[in-house]
Amino acid sequence: MTLVSTLAPAYRGARRNSAALFAGFAAAIVAVSPAAAQKAEPGAYAVARTGVQIDSDVKPTQVLAKGQTVAKTTPTLPKNIDHDGGFTGELGMGYDFGGLRVEGTAGYDTAKVNAKALSTKTYSGAGRTKSFDLGVAAYVDLVREGPLKPFVGGGIGASRVDYSISRLMIDKTPGTRKPMVGIMGKDWGFRWHLDAGASYDVTPQTAIEVLGRYSQTTGLRMKGTAIDENLVPQTMDYKLKNTSVSIMAGIRQKF
Template sequence: MRNNKFTLVLAAALCGISLPALAQQADTDKGIYGVGRVGATFGTGQKLGSLPDRSAFSADSDYKPGITGELGIGYDFGLFRVEQTAGYTQFKPKASSGAIGNTDAFTVSVAGYVDIPTGTRFEPYVGAGAGAARVQARAAQSANSLSSAYNGKDWGFLWHADAGVGYRLTSKMTVEVGGRYSQIGSLSFSGQNNTINTTYHPKLNTWSGAIGLRYRF
């Protein structure tokens, strides 16, 4: 019985110490911060959905690994952060797809992140965001006397989900390593299918990894 009482008293004491400590840490972490990230894309795929008859394009195609990066500013509320970022991502189709061309996406998004306190310098995080992407795309493919192509610029809807871990270098500076799944849709490009004018609606699905640096002012 005495052991049980001692355990309860000890647990209550630890809670009394840890909760104020977490609250104090969250309070000192508040403020505006800048962030920069750079990384690579992998496992990028494009879906064209419904295609016209006798199209040289495939409904699904894969892209080579590409580059990605973003800069932004955010506000840290303690255990929750809000960011606004602007970024750039480049895609090129794999040679095995039979298509040639390239796709560039300039993005703007707003995201929210939850930091998970561990009592150490390591701090995992999860989050998600949404925004818009200005996509410039050019693609062409020929096969079995068929030819399809599109070329143009359009704004699309962007959303992404993120997870990673941050490491506190100093009280103001945190380096992070994270992964992201993103999707860009609602795009429309004019093109041709066997010399007949048509419209294509590609959707891009991308996995990426990046290293970043956050600095709280």
């Protein structure tokens, strides 16, 4: 049993309670004493993070044009497409103002579709979701004295998402056209994330960190293709939303 499969159920529950969790973190930020901020050393830094997506999902919503109908024999995608554990990572530059850090990052995420969850007795599911992320974020150190510093924060930005998701009818006859439905393409969307973690100062210039992240990308729109049981192709629009829960480890190096 892998670490991802062991932790996934717990993180699905954490995702459902993410709003309450981060509301508590926001209250903690307000409670931090401004005077303590002067005890942290300011400076520019570079940051690198890498980790795993514990749980990620794509939520497609079919959008029909005026007068457009879908035959009952046309295969469909579920409202929530679950993914297996995947990779996430980012590189960036930032500035520590003394307990308040602001940074810009570029990142990459990828995860395979949970083929078992997408498949049925009639259809075989497969696919992968990849994204290139650009954003800015801010973090507050909740404890500013000593080497161990818990922190909270979040960011906003844009994400270029690449979808390749399909359901294909199971048929033992190779090379024949089969009923199917799929989404393949790329689009830019609005991305935001909320983070919580802790860092440890190895030296005055170098800190290592571990953080958990909930992220969401919205505003995505893409065309999909479906072939019904009469082998009639049809094009339709989808609105899509991505969500993920990740764990990352990183290093910050001050100049």
